[in-house]
Amino acid sequence: xxxxxxxxxxxxxxxxxxxxxxxxxxxxxxxxxxxxxxxxxxxxxxxxxxxxxxxxxxxxxxxxxxxxxxxxxxxxxxxxxxxxxxxxxxxxxxxxxxxxxxxxxxxxxxxxxxxxxxxxxxxxxxxxxxxxxxxxxxxxxxxxxxxxxxxxxxxxxxxxxxxxxxxxxxxxxxxxxxxxxxxxxxxxxxxxxxxxxxxxxxxxxxxxxxxxxxxxxxxxxxxxxxxxxxxxxxxxxxxxxxxxxxxxxxxxxxxxxxxxxxxxxxxxxxxxxxxxxxxxxxxxxxxxxxxxxxxxxxxxxxxxxxxxxxxx
Amino acid sequence: xxxxxxxxxxxxxxxxxxxxxxxxxxxxxxxxxxxxxxxxxxxxxxxxxxxxxxxxxxxxxxxxxxxxxxxxxxxxxxxxxxxxxxxxxxxxxxxxxxxxxxxxxxxxxxxxxxxxxxxxxxxxxxxxxxxxxxxxxxxxxxxxxxxxxxxxxxxxxxxxxxxxxxxxxxxxxxxxxxxxxxxxxxxxxxxxxxxxxxxxxxxxxxxxxxxxxxxxxxxxxxxxxxxxxxxxxxxxxxxxxxxxxxxxxxxxxxxxxxxxxxxxxxxxxxxxxxxxxxxxxxxxxxxxxxxxxxxxx
Numbered sequence: 165x166x167x168x169x170x171x172x173x174x175x176x177x178x179x180x181x182x183x184x185x186x187x188x189x190x191x192x193x194x195x196x197x198x199x200x201x202x203x204x205x206x207x208x209x210x211x212x213x214x215x216x217x218x219x220x221x222x223x224x225x226x227x228x229x230x231x232x233x234x235x236x237x238x239x240x241x242x243x244x245x246x247x248x249x250x251x252x253x254x255x256x257x258x259x260x261x262x263x264x265x266x267x268x269x270x271x272x273x274x275x276x277x278x279x280x281x282x283x284x285x286x287x288x289x290x291x292x293x294x295x296x297x298x299x300x301x302x303x304x305x306x307x308x309x310x311x312x313x314x315x316x317x318x319x320x321x322x323x324x325x326x327x328x329x330x331x332x333x334x335x336x337x338x339x340x341x342x343x344x345x346x347x348x349x350x351x352x353x354x355x356x357x358x359x360x361x362x363x364x365x366x367x368x369x370x371x372x373x374x375x376x377x378x379x380x381x382x383x384x385x386x387x388x389x390x391x392x393x394x395x396x397x398x399x400x401x402x403x404x405x406x407x408x409x410x411x412x413x414x415x416x417x418x419x420x421x422x423x424x425x426x427x428x429x430x431x432x433x434x435x436x437x438x439x440x441x442x443x444x445x446x447x448x449x450x451x452x453x454x455x456x457x458x459x460x461x462x463x464x465x466x467x468x469x470x471x472x473x474x475x476x
Numbered sequence: 477x478x479x480x481x482x483x484x485x486x487x488x489x490x491x492x493x494x495x496x497x498x499x500x501x502x503x504x505x506x507x508x509x510x511x512x513x514x515x516x517x518x519x520x521x522x523x524x525x526x527x528x529x530x531x532x533x534x535x536x537x538x539x540x541x542x543x544x545x546x547x548x549x550x551x552x553x554x555x556x557x558x559x560x561x562x563x564x565x566x567x568x569x570x571x572x573x574x575x576x577x578x579x580x581x582x583x584x585x586x587x588x589x590x591x592x593x594x595x596x597x598x599x600x601x602x603x604x605x606x607x608x609x610x611x612x613x614x615x616x617x618x619x620x621x622x623x624x625x626x627x628x629x630x631x632x633x634x635x636x637x638x639x640x641x642x643x644x645x646x647x648x649x650x651x652x653x654x655x656x657x658x659x660x661x662x663x664x665x666x667x668x669x670x671x672x673x674x675x676x677x678x679x680x681x682x683x684x685x686x687x688x689x690x691x692x693x694x695x696x697x698x699x700x701x702x703x704x705x706x707x708x709x710x711x712x713x714x715x716x717x718x719x720x721x722x723x724x725x726x727x728x729x730x731x732x733x734x735x736x737x738x739x740x741x742x743x744x745x746x747x748x749x750x751x752x753x754x755x756x757x758x759x760x761x762x763x764x765x766x767x768x769x770x771x772x773x
Contacts (some may be wrong), residue, residue, distance in 0.1 A: 197691065213583050216575075218575050218578070218579075270757075270761060271573060271762065272575060273511055273574055273575065273578065274713075274761060274762060276575070276578065277709060277713045277753075278754060278757045278758075280706065280709065281710070281713075281750045281751075281754040281757065282750075282754060283749040283751040284706060284746070284749075284753075285747055285750045285754060287746065288744070288745070288746030288747030288749075288750060290750075291746060292743040292744070292745075292746070292747070341703060380592065389671070400698065403706050404702060407582060410494070410579065410582070412583070414579060434754065437539055443594045444590060444594060444598065445590050445593075446590070447586040447587070447589050447590045448586070448587050448589075448590035448591065448594075450584075451584065451585070451586030451587050451589075451590075452582040452587060453578070453585035454578065454582070454583035455583045455584075455587075456587070458576065458579060458580055459569075
């Protein structure tokens with residue numbers, strides 16, 4: 165295929181713009197950083213969605229990543245931000261590797277239900293674990309990088325910048341994965357698994373790899389979120405959190421690795437402002453938006469951009 | 477021994493409650509292949525409708541004993557209003573992938589959660605009169621409100637009625653034909669869209685009944701459908717989606733496991749339900765009573 169993928173350049177442009185604009189948007193920094201954290205989780209979900217799999221349990225890795233950060237910081241006094249983010253990702257990836265052996269056999273609703281069950285198990289465990297703060301969770305101390313404190317009160321820009329860079333790296337790597345032969349198998353598996361097997365590729369191991377990638381990204385997203393908010397609780401593994409990620413993935417679409425971040429930013433803004441102006445109807449707004457997207461833009465908001473670009 | 481009996485009875489009561497809700501969910505899935513996330517909202521709608529109608533009934537000095545009838549009427553009303561409305565809306569999505577339908581009902585769930593808040597506000601409702609009215613039963617050293625024991629009767633009645641209709645009436649057999657093969661049923665002149673409408677309405681009413689009978693035992697608050705829906709998912713997935721016996725067995729398993737956990741090891745209450753769900757899915761990937769699938773190439 166002689167296709168030059170422009171996505172990395174667009175991402176680089178977005179990174180530069182965000183980093184440059186950051187200092188002028190002090191009110192939005194927290195919201196944007198949160199969106200980037202969620203966008204990372206959704207990026208992983210998009211990899212699965214392209215394969216035709218919907219996980220209703222990405223909250224599991226989101227939560228595990230966040231708790232890995234929290235526990236390391238609390239009990240082992242690890243303060244290095246990069247080390248913490250790495251730990252969140254690795255712990256989630258290990259868990260996803262173990263569960264992936266099982267989940268690679270499941271499709272459709274049963275995949276969704278089993279992932280849901282796993283995340284609810286972790287939720288049930290955390291709620292009753294008093295050493296980790298039960299339902300209240302616990303606070304995560306500010307992390308540092310190169311000897312400077314970069315998260316917590318008054319340090320929104322450094323954390324935002326770190327989140328931008330992390331999201332950029334993750335998006336570029338995921339994008340290049342999606343362009344590899346293994347990554348391109350996604351839509352083939354979604355269309356017809358048996359033919360993929362006849363071609364000599366292993367559907368099972370392809371799905372396993374994608375699941376681990378999605379888990380690792382969700383862990384990273386959880387780690388970013390833990391450092392940004394400075395607090396973690398078991399709600400992160402509850403099914404409504406996972407539902408939110410699915411929502412954002414549908415909203416953004418699966419057409420590009422940029423879509424999840426776009427979706428997450430739009431989602432956070434809708435939610436924050438809808439919640440501020442009418443706290444009792446924000447879910448109504450979200451639900452309606454989701455219905456409209458499913459009916460009129462089955463490929464998500466990203467498809468609008470893609471269509472505009474094609475016309476240009 | 478006493479504790480064991482308590483586990484058994486508590487488990488049965490909890491199972492009955494679960495079964496009524498899961499029955500509607502599995503019925504809708506069996507016929508329409510929609511795993512309805514909005515089912516939790518129908519449950520909450522039933523609870524709210526029952527709470528406000530029974531409250532109104534009692535405030536106007538009507539006979540307290542009749543409030544049980546009001547509970548049922550409230551649930552049936554919710555079924556008759558919300559069921560057809562939502563089914564009509566969903567009609568545009570028929571034939572789409574099961575996962576897309578799951579997501580559509582998730583959107584509906586979000587919408588209905590707020591519709592409930594708009595209608596009833598965010599303050600809790602209490603109507604405990606029907607709960608206390610019947611008194612309690614002392615039995616082998618344990619005390620049970622009669623109300624809870626009636627729940628078991630409601631579940632048996634609901635399950636029995638659905639089974640009888642499916643097995644022994646003409647309409648029920650036609651419905652079985654629709655479940656088996658929708659396309660051929662249409663070709664044979666069965667009005668499938670009417671069956672969809674009726675099934676969805678009955679399923680909705682069952683969820684609402686589940687909510688209505690719960691209303692007197694708890695405070696009715698926003699978000700009460702959120703946990704119920706995943707519990708109902710656990711039940712129907714354990715039993716096998718679309719299977720009635722499956723829903724009954726799933727409800728029994730979840731109910732007894734939870735009640736045993738509550739009595740012997742409260743720390744694992746939530747955790748154990750979903751562990752059972754995961755274990756069943758691991759060893760029986762489509763649930764205990766699922767029919768084998770035809771592999772299509």
